[in-house]
Amino acid sequence: MTAERLRQYKSIKAEIEELAEQIQMLESSDIVQGSDREFPYIKHNMKVETGECDHTRDMLKKELGLLKAEYHALNEFINNIADSETRRIFRYRYIEGWTFQKIAFKVGNGDEQVPRKKHNNFLKKYEKYENHML
Numbered sequence: 329m330t331a332e333r334l335r336q337y338k339s340i341k342a343e344i345e346e347l348a349e350q351i352q353m354l355e356s357s358d359i360v361q362g363s364d365r366e367f368p369y370i371k372h373n374m375k376v377e378t379g380e381c382d383h384t385r386d387m388l389k390k391e392l393g394l395l396k397a398e399y400h401a402l403n404e405f406i407n408n409i410a411d412s413e414t415r416r417i418f419r420y421r422y423i424e425g426w427t428f429q430k431i432a433f434k435v436g437n438g439d440e441q442v443p444r445k446k447h448n449n450f451l452k453k454y455e456k457y458e459n460h461m462l
Contacts, residue, residue, distance in 0.1 A: 329454060406418045417446055418450075
């Protein structure tokens with residue numbers, strides 16, 4: 329896990345919501361109202377199939393799946409940090425989007441360098457461990 333991937337957390341979350349909305353709009357735009365050709369002319373909804381629309385929807389769903397997988401991986405990484413204070417620092421930094429100064433006050437230390445160093449040291453150790461495993 330890298331700081332760069334973690335910084336994408338909030339943007340990925342927003343993009344997931346946007347893509348889900350686009351997919352929903354595409355799916356609802358495929359539905360039209362019509363009626364039977366013969367009496368009593370009962371009205372009902374019909375789905376209109378268009379190749380271009382289906383292709384776009386499939387692409388969006390694929391992208392949505394990839395983003396959800398990355399979002400899940402980022403959450404899992406943060407939630408699996410064993411040290412409580414470090415886990416809180418990562419949650420506040422990436423999930424909440426807080427500055428290190430605000431995090432320092434929240435975790436009980438007014439010096440922003442304390443959570444920043446704890447954050448950076450954890451990532452360095454993790455990256456070293458990850459590279460060693462390869």
